[in-house]
Amino acid sequence: MTKEISYSSAGVDIEAADAAIEGFKGDAQATYQNGVLSGIGGFAGLFHLGEATPDMTDPVLVSGTDGVGTKLLVAQKTHNHRGIGQDLVAMCVNDILCVGARPLFFLDYFAAGGLAGVPLKEVVQSIAKACADVSCALLGGETAEMPGLYAKGDYDLAGFCVGAVDRKKIIDGQKVQAGDVVIGLASSGLHSNGFSLARKVLLEHAAMDLQAPYHPSDDQNLGEALLRPTHLYVQNILDLFANDVDLHSLAHITGGGLPGNIARNVPDTFDIHIDPTSWSEPAIFGVIREKGPVNEEEMRKTFNLGIGFTVIVPRQEADKCHAILSKQNIQAWTIGEVTNGSGQVIFGD
Numbered sequence: 001m002t003k004e005i006s007y008s009s010a011g012v013d014i015e016a017a018d019a020a021i022e023g024f025k026g027d028a029q030a031t032y033q034n035g036v037l038s039g040i041g042g043f044a045g046l047f048h049l050g051e052a053t054p055d056m057t058d059p060v061l062v063s064g065t066d067g068v069g070t071k072l073l074v075a076q077k078t079h080n081h082r083g084i085g086q087d088l089v090a091m092c093v094n095d096i097l098c099v100g101a102r103p104l105f106f107l108d109y110f111a112a113g114g115l116a117g118v119p120l121k122e123v124v125q126s127i128a129k130a131c132a133d134v135s136c137a138l139l140g141g142e143t144a145e146m147p148g149l150y151a152k153g154d155y156d157l158a159g160f161c162v163g164a165v166d167r168k169k170i171i172d173g174q175k176v177q178a179g180d181v182v183i184g185l186a187s188s189g190l191h192s193n194g195f196s197l198a199r200k201v202l203l204e205h206a207a208m209d210l211q212a213p214y215h216p217s218d219d220q221n222l223g224e225a226l227l228r229p230t231h232l233y234v235q236n237i238l239d240l241f242a243n244d245v246d247l248h249s250l251a252h253i254t255g256g257g258l259p260g261n262i263a264r265n266v267p268d269t270f271d272i273h274i275d276p277t278s279w280s281e282p283a284i285f286g287v288i289r290e291k292g293p294v295n296e297e298e299m300r301k302t303f304n305l306g307i308g309f310t311v312i313v314p315r316q317e318a319d320k321c322h323a324i325l326s327k328q329n330i331q332a333w334t335i336g337e338v339t340n341g342s343g344q345v346i347f348g349d
Helices: 014-029 071-080 084-097 119-133 195-205 222-226 234-242 259-260 283-290 296-302 315-325
Strands: 036-038 058-067 100-112 137-143 153-165 183-188 251-252 270-273 307-314 332-340 344-346
Touching: 014 119, 014 137, 058 084, 071 153, 071 195, 071 222, 071 251, 084 100, 084 153, 084 234, 084 251, 100 119, 100 234, 119 137, 119 153, 119 283, 183 315, 195 222, 195 283, 195 307, 195 315, 222 283, 234 315, 259 296, 259 344, 283 296, 307 315, 307 332, 315 332
Parallel strands: 100 137, 270 344
Antiparallel strands: 058 153, 100 153, 183 307, 183 332, 251 307, 270 332
16 A cells, blocks of 8 residues: 655645644733734734834834844754844844834844754744843744755744834934034844855855864854844943934944945935944954955955944034943943045054
């Protein structure tokens, strides 16, 4: 008698997926807040905008989506996925923050060849923790099993965030003027950008060991340094709003580095002058630069080089801004200024 073929024998185990979702449903529910009407398990997540934004007179929805990129390959090599969920959340919520939005809810997409041997629960729990840290509800997601498309043990992630900002408080860069200063907030490391180049230099070209020390100034090994989670800037920036700092422009420094991001929210009638000696650069960037070698222009357009987020404020607001950020235990430096120009980012080497 011919043996019947089932969906599970083809590589998709619906029962295992359902059980996994039940296993982390409590983590998602712990992130729920005002506005959540339904969450994980249904066809769609329901969220009431009015209940979540009683402080806004004219709330505008703001959306963002992103992934973690090839940082996942480092996580897989080191079997360390603890911070990957925070990376995913941070890449999305930090982006919508740039127009002044606070996050309301988050959706995740987890894709793999099969659930055996992939850290689904660990990753989703990391996502839920990061959502809780920024008061954002993990409203739902998708777990996709695609045998034949992904190799055994491989997985990929995408995240989707929706937030809101009062229309009158949208940050669109139109208040930027010559004489404004740029304040840079420290990154935790590479965050989630530039990993294809970092892996090429450090793991392929230099054949460095992920489990070994990589620099005398850092007590973490190379793998740990590369996997430092992307910083969540939500509370840092919302505290500036709460203290009535006159914010003219905000930028999340991701792929493209300072040159590719800082001017995205600034009219092209201005130039931004950056002093690259004004902040402390994490050691990992110097190692990449040396082991390549990688020239400075390539480093600047690929990595954040120690600045993960920037704010542009009037010069007279700079001291107030620094005082607020210092209370949050995040390093920040005045790294540049705005002049009349033509939309250029100029490094004063």
